[in-house]
Amino acid sequence: MSKRIDVKDLNVYYSKFLAVEDVNVTIEARSVTAFIGPSGCGKSTFLRTLNRMHEVIPGARVEGEVLLDGDDLYDDGVDPVHVRSQIGMVFQRPNPFPTMSIRDNVLAGVKLNSKRISKSDADALVEKSLRGANLWNEVKDRLARPGSGLSGGQQQRLCIARAIAVSPEVILMDEPCSALDPISTLAIEDLINELKNDYTVAIVTHNMQQAARVSDKTAFFNIAATGKPGKLIEFGPTTDIFNNPKEKSTEDYVSGRFG
């Protein structure tokens, strides 16, 4: 239930502005890959190209290849909706649907597409997804209550449950803990460690300790100056990036000497 992603010579544009230049990365199946780097270096932008969410912004486009187990996501005739149903995403700020209950939020991917699902299957899917997101015990008695009534950390785990309910191959996380307190962050990090048994996970984070704790591989992005495109500086096993980086700028960044 998980696939690898190979990114080849990827350039990302906002209209004419080149935001991210020439990225080559391999995201292994059943592993956690972290993207770190200073603000504005294009790591979130890059992450959004991996499930074709980048083009939702008017004028945004991409050159290059993103291969999901060998299939190019940017081939002519590829339906972005189909891509997104295989590559799920969790956002920086928890965004449960305010009009729906906790249960309906988990089932959103099924219900919004008007797929038929029997009540017993739906119940099983809700429980499985919420257990997968470590949220079941906290909300099992109030599934009919609105999702917006939960705490921030619970809402974020609800969003993760919502993402895994459509059984994607890959889960992308865009700074999933930046709006959360340390305890909720710990809960999410534990969850990420469990998720990698079943899914391929890519995570953008500002928190270097978090990258060191949860990821198997780390990619360091940097930007030469404002207005210049962001670049992938170094990519390798997390232990190497943090303990034995090849590039000077990586070493400066992970040791806090820079920016």
Added chain:
Amino acid sequence: MSNATMTRRPSQFTKNKLPKWSIWAVLAGALILGAAVSALLGFSPITMAIFAAVFFVVGGTGVSAAVEGGRKARDRLATYLVYGAFIVAVLPLISVIWTVLERGMPGLTYNFLFRSMNGLTGAIDNQTVIDGTPVLGGAYHAILGTLQITLWATIISVPVGLLAAIYLVEYSTGGPLSRAITFFVDVMTGIPSIVAGLFAAALFGLIFGPGTRTGFVAAAALSVLMIPVVVRATEEMLKIVPNELREASFALGVRKWRTITKVVIPTAISGIASGVTLAIARVIGETAPILVTAGFARGINLDVFSGWMSTLPTYIYYQIITPTSPTSTDPSTQRAWAAALILIILVMLLNLVARLIARMFAPKTSR
């Protein structure tokens, strides 16, 4: 030790403060002075109220300035002015409702609500005035006409306005088409209603022959006035739906149109519903476009596609301008006020319905 038992000295931060009763004393003084000055000019309650208000503001501020200091006095002056502005804004509204209730209630009979003006002549009105019997004739046909024409106007305007707003917010990328739509919607908001009426009359005259006057033509005229209001209201509501919700839906592999119908519109539905209600309230009282498009009928007409029709505003207009009996106009005037009361009640009911809809669909916070 002795410090603890000593009474505390007053805080250095306190200043002189007027006692609570002082404001009532100033008010009483202002009322007496106002009455006195008003009596000099020939007493009337209105001049007394105006003078008393002026004396109250000047006196209250002056006393405060003398005792409490400049900053407090300015605070009081601003407070008085804000309350004054509120009273000035609310008085006409209360006065209108009071007048309509006072004059409309006597005419609000079963006969008025469920009979039309069919066959009611000036002689009958004269007779009721002579005999002192209750006024005959009613506005049943006008109530039905108002409901039908407004319903058809809504049926035309809401889909058009909603879809236009969805295009503007969800699909357009700021190109020439969307700028043109926005521009013409703005222009249409300012169209005088009689022009909309003439437009609809001319359009249907071209298609179905001159002098085509039906309820549906009136509904078309009203929808010209309604569409821009619906577009504007819906557009604003769709704009405030957070983009994060759209992205969350896209990221689950949901198509754009499903995202719009199942996430964006449900989130904004309460605002859209109240916007539509406001649009209906805006057109339900229109008189001029109805006169030139639906004519005027004295009897019940249930078919919006043929024959002339009355609405409550045109009914009021005709009762006042051309009373049924030119010699004794009281029955007609009473009918006009009763019709005005019904119109206000209709608009209030619409508002209530919109609030109910808004509450039913509103995003759930906690139950």
